[in-house]
Amino acid sequence: MAKKRSVVPFGPQHPVLPEPIHLDLVLEDEKVVEAVPNIGFIHRGLEGLTEKKDFRQMTYVIERTCGICSFGHGLGYVETIENIMNVEVPERAKYLRTIWSELARMHSHLLWLGLISDAFGFESLFYQSWRIRERVLDCLELTTGGRLIFSVLEPGGVLRDINKDQEKEILKQIGLVEEELKEVEKAFLLDYSVQTRLKGVGIITKERAHEIGCCGPVARASGLSYDMRKLGYEAYGNLDFEPIISNDCDSYARCEVRIKEIHQSIDLIRQAFAKMPEGDLSVPVKGFPKGECFTRIEQPRGEAIYYVKANGTKMLDRFRLRTPTFANLEGLCEMLKNCEYADVGILCVTIDPCISCTER
Amino acid sequence: MANVKRSPWLLHYDGSSCNGCDIEVLACMTPVYDAERLGVENTGDPMQADILLITGGINAQAEPVVKQIYDQMPRPKVVVAVGICACTGGVFKDAYNIKGGADTVVPVDIYVPGCAARPQSIIDGIIQARELFQKRSEEHDAMVKAGLTYEQYKKMKDEEEAKKVAAAKAEEDRREEENNG
Structure with missing residues (x-):
């Protein structure tokens, strides 16, 4: 007897999703045959705002592309403007930007650890991860004044400094994060019930990940050594690190990569504080940009590409942003093929979807 | 409740x-x-x-x-x-x-x-x-007790509110008249 096919709508309002995304799941009994994503619930028309706001105001608009990767988006945009205008940013500002983007990466990954444990029903692990995350948010609030959206970037440098007391406090807090994470990660990596939900589920092979252009932790968990920080933008060129990869290709590998990246970020912050020179925070930027430029940076979720075309007036001609989740959605559709219906919720979370970025 | x-x-x-x-x-x-x-x-x-x-x-x-x-x-x-x-x-x-x-x-x-x-x-x-x-929810209880539908109840409340506003306005007018007169 031929199996009957049925189409089940998933989302946009769904308990496992903090953000709305709609998937049409084609099912054969309990097996998912195909998943068709339907996006656009958070499309605001952010790129269109370039017609109404000048290029300095756009820094703050672009930070609000997403509340989780806000620092990364601002960084990508100001870097693109600086590249067009040939501005050399002071050394200290480069280090400060590196420190803040690593803190942002830590809070994003800890947030993901919470969401995944919520998705497989481990409530106390969710609470523990988010409790640790509050330490990172406290550091960010101490130095920038904001918990999620910081507004400390400007073309030419940064607006705030980190003084000695704040440095001491940050180093103390990330030390505590490291200790507490070591306790919590045992549950993620060794717990039997967690492994049954993650191991061997949602496989993307190395070849396939390369073909469909996955990026960030999803690509690195499939064995691709692919990290934009290796390009050496800001102060990353002076810091010592290697991309973290895993060859397991499943959900467990993605979890492992993210946990190790939190440790890596802690290490990078320590290195950056040790090497940070004294000096100015920003250089004055005069005139308006003219020309066009692409910039690639590594967001917590993967590689983001920024494109700016400027015409020499204060308004930009075009701003374009390719977000990591856009690349990884193809990976999600790949994973969902031939998976169990009950795994759909977890698999959606494993790519760390940021729908706000993707739809803008 | x-x-x-x-x-x-x-x-x-x-x-x-x-x-x-x-x-x-x-x-x-x-x-x-x-x-x-x-x-x-x-x-x-x-x-x-x-x-x-x-x-x-x-x-x-x-x-x-x-x-x-x-x-x-x-x-x-x-x-x-x-x-x-x-x-x-x-x-x-x-x-x-x-x-x-x-x-x-x-x-x-x-x-x-x-x-x-x-x-x-x-x-x-x-x-x-x-x-x-x-x-x-207290209002809702009152509504259920009175046996009204939400629309009826809302109409009643709106009328009451309108009456109150009208009364307040009349009071104000009267005071103004007193002040002027």
Whole structure:
């Protein structure tokens, strides 16, 4: 007897999703045959705002592309403007930007650890991860004044400094994060019930990940050594690190990569504080940009590409942003093929979807 | 129905926000801020929700979804707009796809400003919402006791309100006349 096919709508309002995304799941009994994503619930028309706001105001608009990767988006945009205008940013500002983007990466990954444990029903692990995350948010609030959206970037440098007391406090807090994470990660990596939900589920092979252009932790968990920080933008060129990869290709590998990246970020912050020179925070930027430029940076979720075309007036001609989740959605559709219906919720979370970025 | 304010269900929907407020709403439920000590609990089911938290200025595609969720919620219900985008449209007010504030789509009772709204202010919004929820459920009880439908009850209340306004106006006119005369 031929199996009957049925189409089940998933989302946009769904308990496992903090953000709305709609998937049409084609099912054969309990097996998912195909998943068709339907996006656009958070499309605001952010790129269109370039017609109404000048290029300095756009820094703050672009930070609000997403509340989780806000620092990364601002960084990508100001870097693109600086590249067009040939501005050399002071050394200290480069280090400060590196420190803040690593803190942002830590809070994003800890947030993901919470969401995944919520998705497989481990409530106390969710609470523990988010409790640790509050330490990172406290550091960010101490130095920038904001918990999620910081507004400390400007073309030419940064607006705030980190003084000695704040440095001491940050180093103390990330030390505590490291200790507490070591306790919590045992549950993620060794717990039997967690492994049954993650191991061997949602496989993307190395070849396939390369073909469909996955990026960030999803690509690195499939064995691709692919990290934009290796390009050496800001102060990353002076810091010592290697991309973290895993060859397991499943959900467990993605979890492992993210946990190790939190440790890596802690290490990078320590290195950056040790090497940070004294000096100015920003250089004055005069005139308006003219020309066009692409910039690639590594967001917590993967590689983001920024494109700016400027015409020499204060308004930009075009701003374009390719977000990591856009690349990884193809990976999600790949994973969902031939998976169990009950795994759909977890698999959606494993790519760390940021729908706000993707739809803008 | 005594003290329903001690246990309302909370529903959160992201009507095209930047994610910042959504994460802060979730952070409210975690141990550091712990809004659950107030008796509220997060749910994913609109059919059993009492308080709706909306984040973000609503866009064209999210509009029918927000309306549907609002209609699915049982009466009495309270709507809280979290974040400046849900209050007025915020930084995206000029963007072409934004309606500008949640109150353009559904009636909003409580506004929580901030970009992103801080957990402390969200919790303050939740506390105000549950007071309002208590008041509304008492009214709802009265309505059920009187055997009226919601439309009839609303009409009655509107008439009462209109009478009150008219009386206040008449009083004011009389005073003015006295002062003048």
